[in-house]
Amino acid sequence: MPKKQVNKKDVKVQITQLFAHAEQIFSKNKEQANKIITKARRIAMKYRMSLPTQWKRRICKHCYKFLKPGVNSRVRISNGKIVILCMECKKFTRIPVGKRFNR
Numbered sequence: 801m802p803k804k805q806v807n808k809k810d811v812k813v814q815i816t817q818l819f820a821h822a823e824q825i826f827s828k829n830k831e832q833a834n835k836i837i838t839k840a841r842r843i844a845m846k847y848r849m850s851l852p853t854q855w856k857r858r859i860c861k862h863c864y865k866f867l868k869p870g871v872n873s874r875v876r877i878s879n880g881k882i883v884i885l886c887m888e889c890k891k892f893t894r895i896p897v898g899k900r901f902n903r
Contacts, residue, residue, distance in 0.1 A: 811847050815840045819855045822866055830872075837866045863889040 818840040826833040837859060844851050851859075858867050865888045867873040874885040882895040 806847060808847065808849060811843060811849060812852065815844055815849075815851065816855070818843075819858070823858075823868075826866060826868055826871075830866075833866045834864075838864065857884070857893075857895065860886040860889060860891070861893050862886065862891040865889070 818836050822833040822836040822840070825836065840855075841851070841859070841864065850856070859865070860867055860873075863886060865872070865886065867884065867886060869875045872887045874887065876883045876885075877897070880897050882897060884893045884895070885891075886893070
C-alpha cells in the first residue's frame with residue numbers, strides 16, 4: 801500500500817496551531833501544555849521537519865518543556881549570546897547573536 805503524500809505546509813500550520821494552543825493553555829494547566837508540545841514535536845519528527853525557529857526557542861532542549869519567559873524560564877543577554885535558563889531542569893541554552901549586538 802503506497803504511503804499517503806502529506807503537504808509540508810499543512811504540517812507546519814498544524815504545528816503552529818498546536819504551539820499557539822499550548823501558549824493559551826499554559827497559564828491554566830502546565831501539564832496539558834507540555835503534552836501538546838510533545839505532540840507537536842512528534843509530528844515534526846514523523847514528517848522529518850524542523851520546528852520553526854520562533855517555536856524551537858520556546859522549548860527546553862534538555863527536558864522538552866514549554867518555556868514561558870518570566871514564569872518558568874529566565875532570558876538574559878550576556879557576552880553576545882541570549883541565555884535562556886529553564887527553571888524546570890535548571891539548564892541553560894545559549895543562542896549566539898549577530899555581530900551588531902556585541903559590545
